[in-house]
Amino acid sequence: MLNVGTVGNVPEPTFTTPFAGRRLHFVGVGGCGVSGLALIAQKLGAEVTGSDMKSTMYLQSLQANGLTGMRVGHSVEHVPAAPAQIVYSSAIKPDNVERARARELGLPELHRSDLLAEITRVRRTIAVAGAHGKSSTSSLGAHVFSVCGVDPSYVVGALLRPPGVHAATGAGDLLVIEADESDKSLLSYQVDTAVVTNVDLDHVGDAGYQSVQDVAAVLAQFANRARETVVTEQAASYLSPLVANLTVVEPELIEGRPLVFRWAGEEYEVTHPGEHQLRNAALVVYLALREGCSPEAIRAALLSYPGVARRFELRGRTPGGARVVDDYAHHPVEVEAAVSAARQIAGNDGRVLAVFQPHLFSRTQQFLNEFLAALGKADAACMEPVYPAREDPEHWGHVAEELVAATGRADGVVMSPGREELVRMLRETAGPEDVVLLLGAGDVTELGEPLTA
Incomplete structure (x- = not known):
């Protein structure tokens, strides 16, 4: 048995997993999935080190929370000696210099899952x-459970702010976790309650996915391993033929009150715009009621939920007073939802000015027309070059x-004239009722600072 420290003055939980005395080195620790595990492993008593190619907000969060063994750049010198274990994500390939060095030293490797x-x-x-809303829903659940006294552990894919x-x-x-279908790692977990926000094809070609039916089949495997499965109506439309027992949670929307929904005879209000946020919140309400x-x-x-980084995050205002909102949307469905939410804020007097950075060439090729259609619902949209991530340009x-x-x-929709010129144009032309919407899973978030400076 192992007693481990926790954040703040919360009593120490007891874990049977032997983390005390373990030495864990996380390769790609700046990623959203791996970084959360690094933090919780350290809280559970492990000696944690890690590295990433660049300093991300996740790596910076680890450093701010006391993890001193984080390094920028990959090097054989970062690999600890035996008996360390190497933890990596699907984005870190076997030929990574640190993974290769670990094999030379005979160190065991663990996928993050x-x-x-x-x-x-x-x-x-x-x-x-x-496909969409995992981070927002799991983060909201972790917050609501914590405020209501359930005191959960959690590992989610976005920074609570x-x-x-x-x-x-x-x-x-x-324990509340975000379960990723992109590499089928969600099938590794022992789950009591499976929650499925929606079914859609996002990770084109990843893990053999060729169609939305392929995604539904994997999510059905995930659901059938759980004791209970809670889904939206959209997810149920795909999973009901494949999963015997589903609890369908769909909020009653209230006309003229875009931040309020009704569930089980009670009204609830959220802090972030968009119908997708109401559906996410309804799932959380159901689960919280079930927890007592x-x-x-x-x-x-x-109402006290602060939101998470890069999920419709207000970064500030331009000199002309326009609100600058940063969102991780990188799929056409997500882009359309973000534009719709921004339209609620802009109202009849403001414009939605979108800047979109496509993420991955493969996803861009698959959904190019859908991206253009979603961006066309903004008043004006600027397309940045593709952020390649793990793909070779x-x-x-x-x-x-x-x-x-x-x-x-x-x-x-036009191509970006370059970031310096784009920032100048938006700072000069965006008015106090406008919303400048930064969209994408890459480094488009970096525009937030010069736009609001």
């Missing part, structure tokens, strides 16, 4: 899956050319 699976085996686990962390160890027996939280406590918790030059050609034919 293997480490998370260890924790799910000793905690009653709620796992949130789905504040406290600027996305993992914590609580004294209760509940009162409607009154849930209402207060929803030399092999995808034709997609970059197709993107330029397509924007030339699109109505209301």
